[in-house]
Amino acid sequence: xxxxxxxxxxxxxxxxxxxxxxxxxxxxxxxxxxxxxxxxxxxxxxxxxxxxxxxxxxxxxxxxxxxxxxxxxxxxxxxxxxxxxxxxxxxxxxxxxxxxxxxxxxxxxxxxxxxxxxxxxxxxxxxxxxxxxxxxxxxxxxxxxxxxxxxxxxxxxxxxxxxxxxxxxxxxxxxxxxxxxxxxxxxxxxxxxxxxxxxxxxxxxxxxxxxxxxxxxxxxxxxxxxxxxxxxxxxxxxxxxxxxxxxxxxxxxxxxxxxxxxxx
Amino acid sequence: xxxxxxxxxxxxxxxxxxxxxxxxxxxxxxxxxxxxxxxxxxxxxxxxxxxxxxxxxxxxxxxxxxxxxxxxxxxxxxxxxxxxxxxxxxxxxxxxxxxxxxxxxxxxxxxxxxxxxxxxxxxxxxxxxxxxxxxxxxxxxxxxxxxxxxxxxxxxxxxxxxxxxxxxxxxxxxxxxxxxxxxx
Amino acid sequence: xxxxxxxxxxxxxxxxxxxxxxxxxxxxxxxxxxxxxxxxxxxxxxxxxxxxxxxxxxxxxxxxxxxxxxxxxxxxxxxxxxxxxxxxxxxxxxxxxxxxxxxxxxxxxxxxxxxxxxxxxxxxxxxxxxxxxxxxxxxxxxxxxxxxxxxxxxxxxxxxxxxxxxxxxxxxxxxxxxxxxxxxxxxxxxxxxxxxxxxxxxxxxxxxxxxxxxxxxxxxxxxxxxxxxxxxxxxxxxxxxxxxxxxxxxxxxxxxxxxxxxxxxxxxxxxxxxx
Numbered sequence: 001x002x003x004x005x006x007x008x009x010x011x012x013x014x015x016x017x018x019x020x021x022x023x024x025x026x027x028x029x030x031x032x033x034x035x036x037x038x039x040x041x042x043x044x045x046x047x048x049x050x051x052x053x054x055x056x057x058x059x060x061x062x063x064x065x066x067x068x069x070x071x072x073x074x075x076x077x078x079x080x081x082x083x084x085x086x087x088x089x090x091x092x093x094x095x096x097x098x099x100x101x102x103x104x105x106x107x108x109x110x111x112x113x114x115x116x117x118x119x120x121x122x123x124x125x126x127x128x129x130x131x132x133x134x135x136x137x138x139x140x141x142x143x144x145x146x147x148x149x150x151x152x153x154x155x156x157x158x159x160x161x162x163x164x165x166x167x168x169x170x171x172x173x174x175x176x177x178x179x180x181x182x183x184x185x186x187x188x189x190x191x192x193x194x195x196x197x198x199x200x201x202x203x204x205x206x207x208x209x210x211x212x213x214x215x216x217x218x219x220x221x222x223x224x225x226x227x228x229x230x231x232x233x234x235x236x237x238x239x240x241x242x243x244x245x246x247x248x249x250x251x252x253x254x255x256x257x258x259x260x261x262x263x264x
Numbered sequence: 265x266x267x268x269x270x271x272x273x274x275x276x277x278x279x280x281x282x283x284x285x286x287x288x289x290x291x292x293x294x295x296x297x298x299x300x301x302x303x304x305x306x307x308x309x310x311x312x313x314x315x316x317x318x319x320x321x322x323x324x325x326x327x328x329x330x331x332x333x334x335x336x337x338x339x340x341x342x343x344x345x346x347x348x349x350x351x352x353x354x355x356x357x358x359x360x361x362x363x364x365x366x367x368x369x370x371x372x373x374x375x376x377x378x379x380x381x382x383x384x385x386x387x388x389x390x391x392x393x394x395x396x397x398x399x400x401x402x403x404x405x406x407x408x409x410x411x412x413x414x415x416x417x418x419x420x421x422x423x424x425x426x427x428x429x430x431x432x433x434x435x436x437x438x439x440x441x442x443x444x445x446x447x448x
Numbered sequence: 449x450x451x452x453x454x455x456x457x458x459x460x461x462x463x464x465x466x467x468x469x470x471x472x473x474x475x476x477x478x479x480x481x482x483x484x485x486x487x488x489x490x491x492x493x494x495x496x497x498x499x500x501x502x503x504x505x506x507x508x509x510x511x512x513x514x515x516x517x518x519x520x521x522x523x524x525x526x527x528x529x530x531x532x533x534x535x536x537x538x539x540x541x542x543x544x545x546x547x548x549x550x551x552x553x554x555x556x557x558x559x560x561x562x563x564x565x566x567x568x569x570x571x572x573x574x575x576x577x578x579x580x581x582x583x584x585x586x587x588x589x590x591x592x593x594x595x596x597x598x599x600x601x602x603x604x605x606x607x608x609x610x611x612x613x614x615x616x617x618x619x620x621x622x623x624x625x626x627x628x629x630x631x632x633x634x635x636x637x638x639x640x641x642x643x644x645x646x647x648x649x650x651x652x653x654x655x656x657x658x659x660x661x662x663x664x665x666x667x668x669x670x671x672x673x674x675x676x677x678x679x680x681x682x683x684x685x686x687x688x689x690x691x692x693x694x695x696x697x698x699x700x701x702x703x704x705x706x707x708x709x710x711x712x713x714x715x716x717x718x719x720x721x722x723x
Contacts, residue, residue, distance in 0.1 A: 061603045062603070062718075062719070063602055063603045063719070064719075065719050083605075083718050083719075084605040084606075084608075084718070085605075087603065087604060087605040087607075087718075088605045090603070092600075092603045094599040094600065094603075096599065097596075097597060097599040097600050098595075098596025098597050098598070098599070099596055099597055100596060100597060102543075108597075112597075112600060112601075112604065114606075115601060115604035115605070115606040115607070115611070116604050116605055116606070117604075117605045117606055121340075122348075123332075124329055124331075124332025124333075125325070125329055125332065125348065125349055125352070128325055128328055128329045128332075129325070129352065129353075129356070132321075132325070133356075137328065138524070138525070140328070141525075156600075159600065164419070166419075191356075191359050191360045192359075194359055194423075195359070195419060195422070195423060274489075275489055282527070283527055284527075285526030285527055287521070290521065294514060294517065296489065296492065296493070297492065298510045298513065298514065299492075299495060299496040299499050299506070299507060299510055300485055300492045300495055300496070302506050302507075302509055302510050302513075303465075303466065303468060303495070303499065303503070303506060304482065304485075306468050306503075306506055307468060312505070312506075312509055315509060316509050316512060316513050319509075319510075319513045320513050320516055320517060320520070323513070323517055324517070324520060324521070324524070327521055327524065327527060328524070328527055329527075330527055331527055341486060341487055343485070343486050343487070343489075343492070344486050344487075347486060397474075397475045397476045397479075398474050398475065398476060400475070405475050409475075409478075409479070413479055413482055413483060
């Protein structure tokens with residue numbers, strides 16, 4: 001956490017600050033009274049299905065409005081602040097997204113870069129750079145419908161990073177990527193995580209363990225754990241599957257304890 | 265039908281030819297701009313391997329993206345466009361390696377009044393401005409150079425120089441104040 | 449022009465500048481030189497010559513990179529041609545959706561022509577279909593079902609009333625002329641009677657969309673039109689009353705009220721998310 005001593009600098013030190021955040025998905029409360037402070041770095045968002053990860057990411061992306069609590073992004077209140085200015089600094093990859101089949105990868109990312117209100121002159125070079133960073137430079141001019149699932153996913157990642165956002169929200173970014181591509185992706189995360197607040201929601205344990213500095217664990221909309229990967233692994237006990245990694249056992253132990261405490 | 269060989273074309277015309285896949289034009293563009301670009305990068309990064317890497321990536325990007333320069337609004341030189349590509353690749357490379365500029369930068373003056381800076385950068389320096397410039401500390405100089413001369417954002421400057429963004433903003437602010445005083 | 453343009457880097461200064469390992473130049477000089485070099489190809493050429501003596505290692509790097517580039521560029525495909533602007537204009541609206549609207553119009557026209565040649569005239573299929581077609585366009589511009597990239601679009605800064613209106617206008621710009629042409633073809637009278645209901649209905653859907661979400665709003669509007677106008681018209685085999693001149697003030701009023709609602713609620717559009 002960098003504390004800015006310059007009195008003229010903006011007051012908030014955190015990229016993402018949530019306080020008592022509650023978000024509905026349909027009629028069901030998917031995220032309940034969540035408190036969170038995330039700064040620069042790569043943060044893993046974990047939890048079983050239905051834990052509210054996707055809803056939380058949507059709330060952070062300002063796509064869904066929380067019905068209670070406050071959310072501050074880069075120090076600005078997401079509810080009352082200038083939504084357009086906020087969104088310019090956000091990159092978001094949803095869990096599922098479609099595309100326009102006849103657009104080439106480049107045109108698709110360019111269109112989204114334009115929707116992100118990037119300065120027009122900067123768009124072509126930024127699109128090029130984004131596609132290069134996800135390893136799709138040679139397929140930039142292929143139509144989206146000719147790309148494999150993993151490539152489409154990578155185009156999605158490219159559009160998320162094209163505007164060099166301060167806050168990068170990725171929901172299951174590695175779905176459909178083969179192991180080699182996942183390794184490249186983790187390198188990209190490390191590179192980006194140096195000056196960006198990255199939240200990666202994923203089921204894949206290796207991704208979190210390898211690329212994330214810390215983890216946030218949710219269960220049924222509630223915060224179970226927030227701390228470093230080491231702390232998560234330290235929670236592992238001897239109960240359960242011996243073939244599971246320390247990480248998985250730590251994850252299971254924390255979930256179990258939480259559920260016992262809550263009396264679920 | 266080509267009547268003129270690439271040597272007779274302007275840089276901007278060369279870029280337009282590159283956009284159409286003209287290898288000869290690309291080679292000519294490289295010949296004309298690579299020494300200058302290498303030197304400019306080298307003045308911001310002491311690591312020659314890194315400079316070589318950034319140069320390669322930049323020119324590959326030029327080959328791929330030449331179409332976007334030709335389509336961009338007229339005005340702005342090909343060299344300027346090349347620099348915007350290379351500067352960002354340099355920042356990316358620093359990000360990847362967790363490094364920052366390792367070359368001492370001569371102290372620039374503080375100040376952000378645009379007209380004053382354009383005067384300074386045109387080769388006709390107001391004597392007063394020159395003295396103020398020479399008087400500034402190296403840190404303020406470095407920030408000013410990155411933001412004004414190199415056209416980098418606050419974030420990119422902080423990556424290039426390896427200092428927090430808040431510090432970049434503070435130094436830029438102090439630079440602006442000092443230059444205003446100098447011109448008053 | 450300013451005197452700056454006739455200034456070039458003096459030889460001695462250029463020489464010092466070319467020596468990268470030498471003492472750093474004072475800021476004013478360095479900046480002058482760097483800014484000028486960005487604009488002046490002649491001085492750049494001179495710089496290259498100066499570097500041959502002052503920093504030959506750097507020129508060696510330049511040569512190495514050139515060799516590497518040669519290999520890499522040869523392996524790359526030629527840069528592709530670019531299509532400008534068109535994508536941004538139709539932005540996201542798949543051509544197929546627009547073609548579907550035109551196809552419906554064509555079908556309606558055909559039915560009208562068949563009916564006219566068969567003797568019976570009212571109700572005109574064209575009159576019944578035209579007002580409701582743009583709703584398809586509106587729905588397509590903002591719904592998960594019809595805009596494939598909706599999830600991505602909804603999170604962008606541009607997502608909001610302006611984008612919605614832009615896409616709606618594109619649809620209207622296609623449907624209205626096509627319908628006018630179709631009207632001329634069928635040669636029925638008062639063909640333009642559908643124009644005001646069309647605009648009013650579209651505006652109403654947009655306005656309602658700020659409350660219920662666009663998909664639901666367009667479905668409601670289309671449903672209301674079908675139930676309130678189309679069904680009675682077909683049942684009574686007569687031109688619907690809603691398209692008679694007497695109703696024009698009603699459609700006008702609806703359009704104005706809808707416009708007002710849209711304007712008042714314009715801040716809510718960026719957060720509309722289809723369920």
